[in-house]
Amino acid sequence: MAEHLFRIAEIEIDPAQIEQYKALLKEEVEASLQLEPGVLFLQAVALKDAPNNIRVFECYADEAAYQHHITTPHFLKYKMATSHMVKLLRLMEANPIAVQAKA
Numbered sequence: 001m002a003e004h005l006f007r008i009a010e011i012e013i014d015p016a017q018i019e020q021y022k023a024l025l026k027e028e029v030e031a032s033l034q035l036e037p038g039v040l041f042l043q044a045v046a047l048k049d050a051p052n053n054i055r056v057f058e059c060y061a062d063e064a065a066y067q068h069h070i071t072t073p074h075f076l077k078y079k080m081a082t083s084h085m086v087k088l089l090r091l092m093e094a095n096p097i098a099v100q101a102k103a
Contacts, residue, residue, distance in 0.1 A: 028078035038065025
């Protein structure tokens with residue numbers, strides 16, 4: 001897990017476009033997990049009290065897998081289609097402490 005790249009994306013979306021944004025994000029996440037072996041997980045959530053504030057928890061096999069991810073057709077489609085919806089984007093690298101999941 002030492003080589004894995006963990007990121008958290010904080011995204012604020014124009015509230016008038018949140019449903020369209022969520023559909024595009026879901027499509028991108030599904031394609032990434034299906035088509036990219038280096039994408040280990042992508043989990044997107046909306047804050048309960050601020051549903052236009054999205055958090056995406058990301059894990060890639062390594063830096064090369066992340067660099068590949070951001071050049072894929074499905075990711076570039078998502079970026080282009082949502083660019084006018086995003087009011088704020090903050091990307092943060094993270095270090096894992098306890099990352100586990102049930103099978």
